Amino acid sequence: MCGIFAYLNYNVNRERRYILQVLFNGLRRLEYRGYDSAGIAIDSSSVSVCAELGSSPVLDSPTRSQPICADPNSFSNSRLTPPPLVFRQEGNIESLVKSVYQEVAEVELNLEESFSIHAGIAHTRWATHGEPAPRNSHPQTSGLGDDFLVVHNGVITNYEVLKETLVRHGFIFESETDTEVIPKLAKFVYDKANEATGDQVVTFSHVVLEVMRHLEGAYALIFKSRHYPNELIACKRGSPLLLGVKEMRENQENGSAFEDNTFMSKDGHPKELFLSSDAHAVVEHTKKVLVIEDGEVVHLKDGGVSILKFENDKGEHVGPLSRVASVRRALSILEMEVEQINKGHYEHYMQKEIHEQPESLTTTMRGRLIRRGSSKSKSVLLGGLKDHLKTIRRSRRIVFIGCGTSYNAALAARPILEELSGIPVSMEIASDLLDRQGPIYREDTAVFVSQSGETADTLLALQYALENGALCVGITNTVGSAIARKTHCGIHINAGAEIGVASTKAYTSQIVVMAMLALAIGGDTISNQARREAIVDGLYDLPNKVREVLKLDQEMKDLAQLLIAEQSLLVFGRSYNYATALEGALKVKEVALMHSEGILAGEMKHGPLALVDENLPIVVIATRDACFSKQQSVIQQLHARKGRLIVMCSKGDATSVCPGESCRSIEVPQVEDCLQPVINVVPLQLLAYHLTVLRGFNVDQPRNLAKSTVIKVAYQCNLYKANCSTNYPPSCKAE
Template sequence: MCGIFAYLNYCAPRDRRYVLEVLLNGLRRLEYRGYDSSGIALDADLPPPGSAAAYAGAPPLVFREEGKIDNLVRSVYSEVDEKGVNLDATFSVHAGIAHTRWATHGVPAPKNSHPQSSGAGDEFLVVHNGIITNYEILKETLVRHGFTFESDTDTEVIPKLAKSVFDQARDGEGDMTFSQVVMEVMRQLEGAYALIFKSPHYPNELITCKQGSTLILGVNEVSDQNSVKSFQNVKSLTTNGNPMEFFSSDLCAIVEHTKNYLAIEDNEIIHIKDGSVSILKFDKEKEKPASVQRALSVLEMEVEQIKKGSYDHFMQKEIHEQPHSLTTTMRGRLKDSGVVLG
């Protein structure tokens, strides 16, 4: 079991230090889900005007470390000092992603930590909770097309698939939206997953999707009268039009930021762009997704209540959650035609 987290501020200026601490604190809340390694990705400073940038934004800043979250914290601040990264730089829009890992494929090591990358330049980054059961077949196909792999994870095929889809569209002189890229990736994936994508080709955007694994969207600055209304453009719900949005594997990581949340359903794609939230329902059998109307819920519990629920101890909670954990583990592996091993 892994934990994924993301934070995006829109027209709500925040310095890089603040964003970094939000991401690291989100991981601390999720550390119970896995702590053999962790990682984050932040926006870099944009290239100077007129520079020959290879794509829309600068390559993101990616940090990965083996061990507990405290190891990542020390590593990040040490590397920031070495590279001279300006933590006081302010961003009116920023999209950051984070991950804490419990190894399923590949030993605990920085190379197997998330975010996993599409390759040089980190054109596509992904954090993942779940298991991709057909990753070996996908990896063989990508290797035949010239991709090289650095990690031992099943996750690495996902950002490389995204780059493959993006490159094919670009070579054909066609433009694809971020959501279109992700949908083409989803068509090829089998297993249980919750994914968050980030790419400098699509600056200031985040994409999430899920199949089987839990994923939550949180939106702050929602006025009381709008908090339970259906929405497609979240800016219309906010008190000032400057929303901050969060994604997390667990409510405990977002409740300190907002009580307004949406439990993302299977095969839903959540696309954040220009502060707006688009919700799409994906179907492998259909070329285009359906636009979905959803309603935000309002959480009434505090962090400790969410963590333990109605149980007195975490051990008691874990015992009672075993049937659900077993079901999640087997999802994507038990099929009418047989059992998927490996």
């Protein structure tokens, strides 16, 4: 993933220094999405200032594509403004900030120059094409003069074909990125349209619509052009993007509807507009947002916002001057607070999010666990599913589909779903399902699990399941996400903002939500009523049990100190805790950059046992459940081969499960077996965190990894206003 951000001030005087700070701070909020290189583009000085400087370049470095001012005679076209200032730098955001201020100081650029209207764009990159380097950083340019600039999140799958075509038309490529074809294609479209239309004005939105018609893949894009000064265009397909609106007028009502294709009349009222990959970069400026939908082209011009809908699926040719449908949309209000995206007294986001789990679990369950009447009968209410429960109960099978941590969470919940529902439950990794074109039937219920709701492989699998007629259920942390909008129904896990790349609190909230899903599906079965009520009681007490296990923090830090120099770690689990083994190993792998492998304990003798010796550290999860005696046998076999054992067990079991003084134990509270994975994963999260810090790595931004995250909004809908935190609003359902 990459992070894209833009800031446009309209009739609000802002100095260049302020504009730079807004862009830099926006990128800092998005740095978890990409941190190997970064770049920004802002307007240069006016034409008159460039004329005074003459034709000599005043700023030319590897981080820029063009000097501040070229030959002033080249600006004879009254609409064509001077080339923008483009800064690109390898490394993190602070490397970019330092290089920008260094270059600005060298050329004595006036940071106090004021702009009443200005459009700036910014980008932080996670490399997919080309090594981290200034030439591969964004904004990418159309060529000499920077007529069109683009920042991009996503992947263009047909870029090689487009590149070959553009090369035949004389375009020269300087980067190794897929993104560079986009601004060059925009210039090609613009030039051809002007040749064809003569004096007829070709609008910025028509250029972008024609560009979109040629692009394949997933993307969120922001365009800036010298031909359309003080305008920005954003569009998306499959990657998250939202617009933030801050109007400088008193008593402005929130959530007003668009009028005449814009929610703001072009009345000259001052305002600031923000485009961002997610809400973290916007919430400190405004809570009024519009979540941009796939295929929408959002045009910021003259203080107004127009939305056009790109419909390529119908096979219609959308030419540069074709008419396209305008869209009316309503603003939404962010539920997020600035405090949620700050680290507070914690050193890292991952540490904060691990310790927030008692609160995130409480929020996940709020309003959903029901105790009725004097008998205190216990049940679960999932408002987003209530109209579809009968269909789910009649399903031929339930198919869970996800990637990474979300897949592991579903795996942890599979046993209780099978037990309470009596329906066969299968597991699919989204990418593998698509590779195999695995069978999905109309009688299936397909459950799509994703923290962000924007996971690319999961979205593709969702489209595949919809085409095959399955009932599609979404489980996400993001009300306005693509998965939330495209599934028939769903559950919002409501874990709160998760900024650390390695998911922690979203994982435990996902398990709890799927346990509640099992309770809801099995809610009409008398035979398992006692079991269901015991689970509800366990859910009520779960946050307190997590607080108890978090007290192991120092113990896990001490264990991490012992493992700091190790090259590998094995984690054995079984039944409910096979997923815990996978997730614990994944956390160590993700952030501590240490080889780790989660292994099904029942498969130990079928290969993994060959790795065991006195040097390899091995974690065995042996809390009390139906497989406890089998795990005791596994521990004995590992001990017989001098395995270096670390055993996670229930409180009071350390002496009975740990053979010999060389075995180290981790004692955790005992809860209902289906909820034990929530407890057992927390020490492994803490271990991964402390290992990473002690080894000197960046725990919030692990090497080569980034992720999508939350855009959480409260829709303006009276019907759902009272319980928006527990249900999808109608606009999130594909009825």
